[in-house]
Amino acid sequence: MNQRNWLAILAIVVGIILVIVGIVYWVEPASSLPGFFPGHDATNSEHHIKHGIAAFVVGLALFVFAWFSLGKKKSAA
């Protein structure tokens, strides 16, 4: 497998993680987020919707990168 394919697979894995992180931000209040998440605040009961959107969008961007990387190369006309 060439380097391009490895990068694409890495992008898919990280993308899946980021999409999950995004969902966690949406469903859990700031006080219930894992301590290493940006925005974790033991005294805050609000949801970090924007953090979730950012993680989700970056995850989607990585899927797009993988989509292009794993796409068939067209032969030169």
Place this chain on the structure above:
Amino acid sequence: MISFFQAAVLGALQGVTELFPISSLGHSVVLPTLFGWDIHQNDPFFLTFLVATHLATAIVLFLFFFQDWMRIFRGLGRSLRDREIAPDDTDAKLGWLLVMGSIPAGVIGVLLEKPLRSLFASPTSAAIFIAINGVLLLGAERLRKRAPEVATEDGSDQRIARRLTWGNAFGIGAAQALALIPGISRSGATMGGGLLAGLSNEDAARFSFLLATPIIGAAAILKIPELFGSQGDGLRGAAIVGALFAAGAAWLAVKFLLRFFETNRLTPFGIYCIIFGITTAFIVAT
């Protein structure tokens, strides 16, 4: 609260300064203090008011470049379908450059907006950063990589797509995050970044305006619930007035700047920022 007169002034100010490379946030912090108005940038009602003016600016930008956005969307769709960006597909390349530039600005904005706003909330620091913004604009003109491309038979989008790399777009997008500091201009950072990447002033301005639309629009849309929630009570009339003035001013500003940068540089804006920033820093500090 904000009166209708204040809303009109602040709306027009926001519409102009959002697109001129002189920092809308910095001016909206400094000018109310200079006018003696009891409006502070971290007041919840003022933040809610800004949502309306930002949304108006984003809508105006989208409508101004509507035909371009339609071409860009089609280009993005083509490239996704073909799973490649064809070398001659300017619209697709430009579209993905804009996506690449929007991601770092959005992520950094989400993470750092609140801490930076509260850290640099005072009019004095905003005035100082407006002066620093002027120095950055003059520095970008001085340090630009190479002489700006002369106009060819290619259009602006072709030149942007040919000149900018993915790394350039990412860097220009990340530079937008500097604008989270009141006093540093988002459009100044992106235009300066474009110059450093080798674009002409005209092309850097065009790329800056295209890049502004998704980031300003998304930031405003995410905060719309505040405008229609309890924070917007007693403010919606002023917000509508401010939004209308912001829309009109933004339309005129983008028309003016696209023509201005065909033959001119960032230098006058840099000089203005240095003089205005230093002068107002002395006034508000004393």
